[in-house]
Amino acid sequence: MKSNKILIYICLLCSMCILACNSPIEYREPVGNESDKPSVVSNIRVINKEGKAQIIYDLPTSSNLMYVKAVYTINTGKEIEVKSSIYKDTIEVLGFADTKEHEVKLYAVSRNEVLSDPVVVKVQPLEAPFLKVFKSLELNNAFGGYNLTAKNPSRDNISIIVMKKNVFNEFERDNQKSIYTKTDSIVSKIRGLDTLEQEFAIYVKDNWGNNSDTIYTKVKPIFEQQMDPTKFRGFVLPGDAPQVTNGARLEYAWDGLLGWPNVSFTHQINGGNNPHMITFDMGVTAKISRFWIRPFPEGTRFYFLTTMKRFEIYGSNSPNLSGALDNSWTLLGSYEAVKPSGLPYGTDNAEDQATAGAGFNWEVDLASPRVRYIRVRCLENFAGGTAQSINEIKVYGSTL
Numbered sequence: 001m002k003s004n005k006i007l008i009y010i011c012l013l014c015s016m017c018i019l020a021c022n023s024p025i026e027y028r029e030p031v032g033n034e035s036d037k038p039s040v041v042s043n044i045r046v047i048n049k050e051g052k053a054q055i056i057y058d059l060p061t062s063s064n065l066m067y068v069k070a071v072y073t074i075n076t077g078k079e080i081e082v083k084s085s086i087y088k089d090t091i092e093v094l095g096f097a098d099t100k101e102h103e104v105k106l107y108a109v110s111r112n113e114v115l116s117d118p119v120v121v122k123v124q125p126l127e128a129p130f131l132k133v134f135k136s137l138e139l140n141n142a143f144g145g146y147n148l149t150a151k152n153p154s155r156d157n158i159s160i161i162v163m164k165k166n167v168f169n170e171f172e173r174d175n176q177k178s179i180y181t182k183t184d185s186i187v188s189k190i191r192g193l194d195t196l197e198q199e200f201a202i203y204v205k206d207n208w209g210n211n212s213d214t215i216y217t218k219v220k221p222i223f224e225q226q227m228d229p230t231k232f233r234g235f236v237l238p239g240d241a242p243q244v245t246n247g248a249r250l251e252y253a254w255d256g257l258l259g260w261p262n263v264s265f266t267h268q269i270n271g272g273n274n275p276h277m278i279t280f281d282m283g284v285t286a287k288i289s290r291f292w293i294r295p296f297p298e299g300t301r302f303y304f305l306t307t308m309k310r311f312e313i314y315g316s317n318s319p320n321l322s323g324a325l326d327n328s329w330t331l332l333g334s335y336e337a338v339k340p341s342g343l344p345y346g347t348d349n350a351e352d353q354a355t356a357g358a359g360f361n362w363e364v365d366l367a368s369p370r371v372r373y374i375r376v377r378c379l380e381n382f383a384g385g386t387a388q389s390i391n392e393i394k395v396y397g398s399t400l
Contacts, residue, residue, distance in 0.1 A: 038062040038108040038116040046121060050154050051128030051206070052094040055104065055121055059086060064110045071118075072104040076209045083109075095208035096125040129156035133186070134204040134212035142366065143224035143289035143397065145190040148179070148202075156206065157182045163201040171201045189363070193221045224289050227395040229254040231283030235373060238323030240279055241271030241387065250278055253390040263296045265306060266378075268387035276386050277325070277377045285317060285372045288332060288397040294359035295337070296391035301348050302356035303339045303382050306389040310336045310379040313362070315371030329375060332364045337382075345382065359392070 039060030047054040059065065068091055070082045075097040084091040093104050101124045108116040129152065136151040137160070152158060162177040177200075179188050198221075203214040234250040243250055247261030255262055266276040295307040303309075314329040337360060341349045348356075374395065378388035 035112065035114055036110075037114055038065050038110050040116045040119050041068060041106050041108055042119075044106075044119065044121050046123050048124050048126055050126045050132075051096050051130070051156070052092060053096075053104075053123035053125055054090055054092050055106065055123070056090050057106065059089060060108050060116070062108065062110065064112070065108055066111045066113075067109050069107045069109050069115075070104050071107070072102060074208055074210070078209070093123060095206070095210070096123075097128050097131070097206075097208075097210035099125060099127055128206065128210065129154040130158050130204045130206040130210060131212060133158050133160070137202065137204070137215065139200070139202070139217050139219065140366070141220055141222055142189065142191075143222045145193045145221050146219045148186075148188040148190070150186040150204075152182070152184050152186055155182050155184050159205045160186070160188075161203050161205060165199065193219070195221050195223050222289070223398050223400060224396055225398060227282050227284065227286060227397065227399075229256065229394070233281045233283065235279045235281040235319075237277075237279050237319065237321065239277060239325075240323065241266035241276035243267065248389075250280065253278075253280075253393045256392070258294070258391055260296075262391070264388075264390045265296075266387045266389070268306075268385050271387060273386060275377050275379050276388050277375055278388070278390075279319070279373060279375045281373055282395060283372075284399050285370050286395075286397045286399045287370045288315060288364045288368065288395060289366075290364060290396045291333075291362045292359050292392075292394040292396065293362065293390055294392040295356050296389045297353075297356070300353055301346060303337070303348055303352060304346060305383045306381045306385070306387045307356075308337060308376075308378045308380075308388050308390075309382050310334075311388070312377045312379065313364075314375040314377065315368065316373045316375070317369075317371055319373050319375075325375070325377070330369055330371065332368050332371070333362060335362045359394075364397075 039062055041057040043058040045056040065086050067086060068084045070091050070093050072093055073079050074095040080095060082091055082093055101122050104121045104123055105118040106121055107118055133150050133152050138149045140147050160179040162174050163171040164174045166172045177190055197218055199218050201214050201216050204212040232254045244265040244267045248263050248265035250264050252262045253264035291313060295302050298304045312334050313332045315332045316329045318328060320326050320328045340351050340355050343349060378386050381387060
């Protein structure tokens with residue numbers, strides 16, 4: 001009996017398959033097959049913006065309406081089409097490179113892709129973001145290279161194209177120095193250049209192929225050298241935090257050796273809860289470009305215990321022997337170390353370890369004066385205290 005039921009079931013299944021195969025394929029017409037033009041959009045309002053414009057309108061009452069389309073030509077000569085669904089009453093036209101008046105044609109489009117008559121709308125965009133970036137460009141000589149800065153308040157996608165001369169004495173794009181970003185404050189610090197004068201050509205472009213003018217500028221990187229650590233001496237002043245008593249010394253911060261006990265440690269209890277300071281004499285007067293600091297790892301954890309998180313570095317030529325942090329000192333920079341991974345305290349991943357193990361470069365403003373004495377002031381360590389540790393410190397700049 002059971003086998004008979006199975007046989008009947010199989011026969012029924014085969015019959016259904018045969019019927020399905022013989023059924024004609026159903027053709028579905030587009031919804032609404034009329035060829036009548038939709039009515040036009042109406043009650044047009046325009047809001048001009050930077051390099052673009054927002055067009056607001058009332059939709060026609062056509063029941064077969066699918067979307068609204070804007071057609072216009074940008075400065076490069078390219079025709080652009082932008083679409084907006086019937087669930088919106090606005091459309092945005094972008095990519096303009098000037099503040100002149102431009103015509104935009106608006107079409108209401110049916111489900112059968114039938115276009116209404118065009119409605120011509122005139123827009124007059126404000127200054128394009130890429131032009132604002134171009135006008136704000138600054139290129140300044142720096143130690144071993146140059147600093148390029150610009151402002152992009154609209155956070156538009158822009159490219160700053162940096163060109164240098166090739167062997168044929170022709171300018172070509174340098175992809176290593178060019179910048180592609182949408183950040184509002186653009187900073188590019190190029191290092192490792194020869195101190196000979198070099199010429200660059202720079203222009204700005206946007207995602208629509210619009211280009212600014214090109215500026216031609218010459219750069220003469222400032223000579224940079226490492227200050228000789230054999231000339232460094234501790235210069236302990238009143239108010240400086242005492243070092244730990246179990247081996248670490250201030251001088252170990254520049255001895256070129258890593259690991260315990262070759263590290264400078266201040267003592268949290270004896271040093272108190274105020275920011276801990278250490279002071280040393282470089283033995284020469286120099287214009288400082290940057291400090292390289294490698295934190296001391298507790299095992300494999302760099303962002304831990306007395307590693308400095310927020311700190312300041314001061315310079316002086318004639319420090320007040322009272323130890324006061326007064327106008328005999330110049331603030332060379334305020335800094336903050338950030339763990340790349342963002343992992344919780346006490347947990348470092350491979351990226352964190354590699355970044356800190358390579359040491360951090362902390363740059364000094366070029367306007368800072370020449371100094372001889374250096375003071376490091378820890379405002380907060382990663383444990384939340386103010387004690388500080390430095391496995392190694394190197395000072396760069398020029399004595400010329």
